Every structure is written in structure tokens, then in C-alpha cells.
Amino acid sequence: MPKQSKRELIIQEAALIFKQKGYSATSMRELAEKVGMEAASLYNHIRSKDEILEEICFKVANQYVSHISSIEDTKESNVQKLRDLIQLHVRMIIDEPNEVSVANNDWKNLSDTKKELYKTIRKGYEKRIANLIKAGITAGEFKELNVSVALFTLLSSLRWIELWYKPGRDITPEQLENDLMTLLINGFHKLAVKQIKRETADCVSVVLDVPAELESEFKFKHGQHLTFKDIKDNEEIRRSYSICSCPTDGELRVAVKKITDGYFSSYINDELKVGDVLDVMTPQGNFYTEVHVDNKKTYVGIAAGSGITPILSIIKTVLTQEPESQFVLIYGNKNKGSIIFKEEIEALKNKYMQRFSVYNILSRETADAEILSGRITKEKIEYFIQNIIDPKQVGEVFLCGPEDMILGGRDAFVEAGLEIQNVHFELFFSASAEAKKAERQNAVKESDDTMSKVTVKLDATSLQIDLGYHGDTILDAALQNGADLPYACKGGVCATCKCKVLEGEVEMDINYSLEPDEIAAGFVLSCQAHPRSANVVVDFDAK
Incomplete structure (x- = not known):
């Protein structure tokens, strides 16, 4: 110098x-x-x-x-x-x-x-x-x-x-x-489809081409998901799909299972082509725990159908990044032909034979052992805990699938002595959320609603709205008033719409995604939140 x-x-x-x-x-x-x-x-x-x-x-x-x-x-x-x-x-x-x-x-x-x-x-x-x-x-x-x-x-x-x-x-x-x-950038980016792979008769995996200037935006953690959007009949539709690749794979891949009458999943399975461009939000979600090379844990993953998608990402990350850890996968499907990622899971099992165990449970195909037949219920999970998995050795449990399987699995491990903060789950539809919505709609019909003044903060701007205690959620009310807020499932399960309560009180219908420490810090799911005080201030910029 x-x-x-x-x-x-x-x-x-x-x-x-x-x-x-x-x-x-x-x-x-x-x-x-x-x-x-x-x-x-x-x-x-x-x-x-x-x-x-x-x-x-x-x-x-x-x-x-x-x-x-x-x-x-x-x-x-x-x-x-x-x-x-x-x-x-x-x-x-x-x-x-x-x-x-x-x-x-x-x-x-x-x-x-x-x-x-x-x-x-x-x-x-x-x-x-x-x-x-x-x-x-x-x-x-x-x-x-x-x-x-x-x-x-x-x-x-x-x-x-x-x-x-x-x-x-x-x-x-x-x-x-x-x-x-983030003050200016659109939450969605246009990404081209790089590769499409048929995984089963009703499921494809899609690799997205991330340009160099967006690589930092699309860095992801194992277990996270992407939200896609499209416009149909002048209505914006958003759907979330889990990332099945792990951060060291060098690609951004999601899996999409076709759902009957599902607009987005049907389009991706039946019409999407390499080179097509999709509107994609940056990775979201906290369905993961941090990995460390010195960890020596036993992980348990319980999945049904397409619930394997985020768990596969977690499995690959744990096996490659924690050489002293083990992973047990309990995976439910209708039959062998419907097992998503069957070949990839088998390859992982062969490569990590001493550290990775797989139990395929089939509901519509006869298995060699009775425990491997039927659906994954709480009783079946309890059998695994009593006979195959030592709960004292389990460090983390990940559940992804139907609501009853998730709740049963959570209760089984907690009752076996595992701390609830070590049981993690993710789902993209909740029957409980739909029931709560119907209950709230009936309540507002039957009573004179109490009104609250709600202030929504995002990107250094504020929006004030009058909202009833039993009316729309804070998210829906803000969207109807022109706010461009982040959201995906609207079912209380993905945490994309998370915000922090700065003033007043709110009540959530359900919560399947926020951790206890996040709730203690004042965070709520805006898609499930209703005001419970005369004034409420929520901040979407808070992290």
C-alpha cells in the first residue's frame, strides 16, 4: 500500500x-x-x-x-x-x-x-x-x-x-x-425447468435452473420447501412442494404428486415441459435441525406417500454430513409401485448399510411381516418403539404425511420419553384447520362481532385495517386490502406467513409449524391469527 x-x-x-x-x-x-x-x-x-x-x-x-x-x-x-x-x-x-x-x-x-x-x-x-x-x-x-x-x-x-x-x-x-x-425484491422469481423425471405413475420430480445471480437467494436447508404461483380464472393460486435434493447435491429439485382435481399438481405432472418457466418463491420452512460433523445421533423419519420428499433431503444430509449418526426410515405406501424415490432410497441403503435402516409399510399389498402391512398408525409406531427403535437413543424424529399419522407419531414418541421439541412434523393440509374455519364462520353469524384496529407492517410501510375478532384472519384481511404479504398454504402448516406481534393480543386457530421458542418470542401464523384486543400491531419484517 x-x-x-x-x-x-x-x-x-x-x-x-x-x-x-x-x-x-x-x-x-x-x-x-x-x-x-x-x-x-x-x-x-x-x-x-x-x-x-x-x-x-x-x-x-x-x-x-x-x-x-x-x-x-x-x-x-x-x-x-x-x-x-x-x-x-x-x-x-x-x-x-x-x-x-x-x-x-x-x-x-x-x-x-x-x-x-x-x-x-x-x-x-x-x-x-x-x-x-x-x-x-x-x-x-x-x-x-x-x-x-x-x-x-x-x-x-x-x-x-x-x-x-x-x-x-x-x-x-x-x-x-x-x-x-428484501425491501424491494419480489418474493417470486422466474425459474426455467431444467429436468423432469417420472418417479411413479402419479409423481414427477422437477429440477429448476437457478441462474448464478440468484444462487444466494435459493440456498436452502434440508427439509425446506418452495412455493409456486400461477393465475387461473383471474385468481392467484399458490402451492408448496418440498425440496427433495440436499444442499450438497448441486441442484434444486422438488417432487410433485398428482392430486385428483389438483390444478397445480396435474399441470406439473401432465403438461410441464423442460424449458417452461415457473414463478417460484425462495426456500422457506423450518422442518430441519442443524447438522454437525461431530453429532452422534439416531434420527427417525416417518413418512407416507409424498411425505418422503422433505425427509429424503434430511436423510441424505444427515448421512453425508454426520458420519457417526444413524437414520431409521418408516415409509408407508399403497404398494411397491407407488414408492416414490424407491431406487434412490435403495441406493442409499446399500451405500450406508450400517447406518441407514428402511421399513416399507404397504397398505394394499401383502408384506412378509404383519407389522409391515396396513397404514402407519400410533399403535404401529408404538410397536417399533417397543421392539425395534430404542427411544432413549433417538435424538430427532421427523414426521410428514396425513394429520392422524403425524399426531399419533408425535404422541407415541413423547409418551415414550422423547422431548416434544425433538419431534418435528410437516403437513400441507389440515382437517382441523378447515373445521376451525367453519366454526369461526358460524360464530360470526351468530353474534355481534367485536372490532379491532389492526396495523400490518411490511417493507417499512404500514397498513391499517378494521378487523372483527371472529372475521377473516389477519392475512386474508390484509390481502383483501391490497397488501402483498408472503403466504403459501393458508392452513397453518408451512410458516411462510409468519409475523411478530408487536402490540396487542391475537389468537391462532391452529399451529402446526411454529416452534415453542418462536411463539414465546411473539411470532404467530397470520393465516390463523385473529385479533383479541382493541389494537393489534404485527410486523412481517421481524426475523
Whole structure:
């Protein structure tokens, strides 16, 4: 690194003093003392305070302009261009905090001529950012926001970072950049279909092509899912499908089983082709536990039908990342021909023969042993616990399938002594949720409803709505009032619509996805939440 000139040192120290005391309160004599010079000698390098302020302000402004000029004409997506721009701002705030602070706070002390020039440069820069945001909205990459509001939100957030952020805090620069992107970025991205594989007569797996600029957005944990959307008869339809690949497979693959009268699943199974483009939300869900190379656990996975999809991802991750752990899979299907991923599961069993056990339970085909015939019930799971699986050795249990199987499996392991926080489950339909919805609809017909003022916060904006205690959920009411909120199943099972209660009280119909610590921290499922106080404030930006 070249040695600093005396002039550069003076400007650097001046930026620090200007930030600490303010430009107007700093004298040239004070600056001379700071750099260890006589005041007269200082003027050999710098003519005036004005000259120092000009150099700092225009250096920062020109760096911003230079960077946006370098990215405007690239072939990158608007998402990547904006990400690059935000990264520059954040890194400059971290690397040159004093200069950035002076440029933001003291530019009004420039001479009138320089002040007008600085304002012209700044307005031109802001216009170029606005054009980038507008292009992203037009391309469907960013949310459909008012461009001026989006620009103000972004620049205000960057200013907030300059005032608040200090290196060493509990958030990294990369996290700052990602969180700022979420203020604008559309939750859905257009991904092309790379490969389609027929797994069974009524199930396909689909590999999605993730472009390089979206790789960070689509990094996933084992057990997570993707939400897809489409428009049918002017109505937006969303469906969630679990990721069956594991993070080290190098691909993003989901499995979709065809459901009778299922619009989305039928389209994917019968019509989807390689090269088709789908609207896909970034990975969601907390149906996993962190893996560690030193873990020595016994995992149990219990799945029925397409419930194997997230559990397969978990199995592969555990077997490859925890060499001392074991996995027991109990998998229910109608017959051998309906076993999804049959060959892949067999290959894993052969590769990890000492660590991976598989028990296929068939409901419509005679098995060699009675325990392997029929449906997976609580009684059948209890048989495994009493005769095959030592519950004292079990570290984690994952259940995915019908509601009765999940609840029975949960109770069986808890009654056998496993802590409930070590029993994890996921389902995409809940009969209980439908029953609660009907019960609520009847209640509102039979009584005069109590009203609440509900404030919904998302992307630094707020929406106020009047909502009855027994009326729509907070999610449905906000969607009807034009809010663009994240959601998928609306059944209380995927946690995509999670938000935090900042004020007031709410009550959920059901909860199949939030962990006890999340509930204790104030999080609720907005698709199941109803106000229970005169005022309620919920925040979708809270993590």
C-alpha cells in the first residue's frame, strides 16, 4: 500500500473531526494540532476548510456515480445490479465511515456554487437508481411499488446503516445487503425447468435452473420447501412442494404428486415441459435441525406417500454430513409401485448399510411381516418403539404425511420419553384447520362481532385495517386490502406467513409449524391469527 501523503492524512483526520464535532465547530488550528503541525505549515497543504469539505463530498459522490455507471450497461439482471449497488454503499459505510458521514451531513456547508453542483450530481444519481428500480418492477423482479417510495425507502435505509452500524455487531455486511434487498425484491422469481423425471405413475420430480445471480437467494436447508404461483380464472393460486435434493447435491429439485382435481399438481405432472418457466418463491420452512460433523445421533423419519420428499433431503444430509449418526426410515405406501424415490432410497441403503435402516409399510399389498402391512398408525409406531427403535437413543424424529399419522407419531414418541421439541412434523393440509374455519364462520353469524384496529407492517410501510375478532384472519384481511404479504398454504402448516406481534393480543386457530421458542418470542401464523384486543400491531419484517 503506497504511503499516505501529508494532504491525504490531513483530509482523513479532518473527516474524523468533522464527524465527531461537526464541520462548523471545527477550526483549522484544531486540525493542525490533530495532525501534529503548526497552523502555518498546514496551509502549505490545504488552503481552507472549504477545500477539505469539497474534496470529501465530491470524492464520495463520484465513487457512487462511477459504480452505477459500471453496472448500468452490463447484462446482469436488475436484481444483481441493485445488489451490487447496495453492496457498494454498505462497504463504503464500513470502509470509509467518516467520509460518508461528512458527505451525508455536512454537504450543505459547501459554497453556493459547489452546493448546487453537488445537488445536481446527487439528483442524477438518485434518478439512475430510480430507473433501475423501475426496470426491475417492469421485469417482475421487484415488488410493484411506487418508484419514489421504493427509492426513498432504500436511501433512507442506507442512511440508517451509516448512523447505526458498527463492525462487530451481530449482523454481517452480507446480511445487511441481503436484508436491504428484501425491501424491494419480489418474493417470486422466474425459474426455467431444467429436468423432469417420472418417479411413479402419479409423481414427477422437477429440477429448476437457478441462474448464478440468484444462487444466494435459493440456498436452502434440508427439509425446506418452495412455493409456486400461477393465475387461473383471474385468481392467484399458490402451492408448496418440498425440496427433495440436499444442499450438497448441486441442484434444486422438488417432487410433485398428482392430486385428483389438483390444478397445480396435474399441470406439473401432465403438461410441464423442460424449458417452461415457473414463478417460484425462495426456500422457506423450518422442518430441519442443524447438522454437525461431530453429532452422534439416531434420527427417525416417518413418512407416507409424498411425505418422503422433505425427509429424503434430511436423510441424505444427515448421512453425508454426520458420519457417526444413524437414520431409521418408516415409509408407508399403497404398494411397491407407488414408492416414490424407491431406487434412490435403495441406493442409499446399500451405500450406508450400517447406518441407514428402511421399513416399507404397504397398505394394499401383502408384506412378509404383519407389522409391515396396513397404514402407519400410533399403535404401529408404538410397536417399533417397543421392539425395534430404542427411544432413549433417538435424538430427532421427523414426521410428514396425513394429520392422524403425524399426531399419533408425535404422541407415541413423547409418551415414550422423547422431548416434544425433538419431534418435528410437516403437513400441507389440515382437517382441523378447515373445521376451525367453519366454526369461526358460524360464530360470526351468530353474534355481534367485536372490532379491532389492526396495523400490518411490511417493507417499512404500514397498513391499517378494521378487523372483527371472529372475521377473516389477519392475512386474508390484509390481502383483501391490497397488501402483498408472503403466504403459501393458508392452513397453518408451512410458516411462510409468519409475523411478530408487536402490540396487542391475537389468537391462532391452529399451529402446526411454529416452534415453542418462536411463539414465546411473539411470532404467530397470520393465516390463523385473529385479533383479541382493541389494537393489534404485527410486523412481517421481524426475523
